[in-house]
Amino acid sequence: MSRETQQQNNSNSTKMLVAMVGIGVICALLIVFTFEQTLPVIAKNKAEALEKAIFKVVPNASSFKAFQWSDKKFIEVDKSTEGELLYAGYNSENAFAGLAIQAAGQGYADVIRILYGYDVKSQKVVGFYVLETKETPGLGDKIEKEEHFLANFEGLDVSLNDNSTIKNEIETVKQGTKENAWEIDGITGATISSRAIGDILKESTTYWMPIIQGNKNIFRLEE
């Protein structure tokens, strides 16, 4: 190889390198700029979405506090804390209205994340909202839209026995065959997704209900 072609090759690779790095820098700047601009809006949107969801699943709530379960007791934490949180909703007279609990589990496509409301006094699930789902549009995503399915969560029985276990575990049944207060009327055409919701709720309620009932006084406002 002559010296000339080698030099040309060298200059070519330099040109390529400069071009790629240059484009990379331009793109990086653009992305960082957009990220910086949208970050506060996105954070606000997410917080608003969560707040809306909490007020949706806890009837009559108009404010809320976040709690974390650690060292066998509930402690109040900042609302933006990472990790598993419970949200206690309070009505306009500052009385405790109910709890909003996050739960997650495998759906048909991906993990489904939900938020459900729990009324401590009547020991019932009183609200339900899907936070995140990638279920098949038009089929699995009926768990968010189907009215008769959402009606299940206006009073789903999760009451405890005397020995602090759930009396009847939540179960999803075939559409139209719901008989008991702890059963979820499923969706034809979204069988797997509606069953997944039942399983997520079952797992979450069997874990949380005894803990919550044993420590429920903490949620009442002290003042």
Next chain:
Amino acid sequence: MSNSKNDNTKTSFWDKLKDSPSTDEFMKGIWKDNPVFVQVLGMCPVLAVTNTAENALAMGLATAFVLLMSNVLVSVLRNFIPKQVRIASYILIIASFVTITDYVIQAISIDLHKSLGAFISLIVVNCLILSRAEAFASKNTIGKSVLDALGMGVGFVFALLCLGGVRELLGNGTLFSYSVFPEGFQEWIIMILPAGGFFTLAIWLIFFNFRNQRKATV
């Protein structure tokens, strides 16, 4: 008198607009070279997110935005990018704009972001955008590239709406979530399933090919 004069300028303006090459550049993407119905490009989002008209519209707009921005940048840098690394450069540019779009959609509405899901990031591999960068923007001026991207973008949105509209109407009985059919309409569930996407696309392709063939023979 003044009326006829007005008419005169109007027709000449329209004639000018009709005959100008810029109009041609813009219109070709919408009808003659429609990216979906004629070029059959970008089939992944076309089949996957067109089960409702709303998703189709959002996906179309997101893709059109990425197409426009990447066409502009590719056109600006067309003399600067060496031939050997051009595809890598285009992908880098496209991926950046997709990331930007992702943030912007999250800022506009979390719900919209939720319903489009993984398909936003898949705009990166939409061959429509790469093909416009390679076949057009890398060889033409910024102005022409913008017109080309706008035309193709509108054509893509139009095609997605054609599919999404039909599928939502037959599969769910609604259009943009508004009920269209009377109570008791039996939905064709298959239309919102992936198979329905293929059927609808096939019917639209038959329609377009039939038209083009007839035009060619006449």
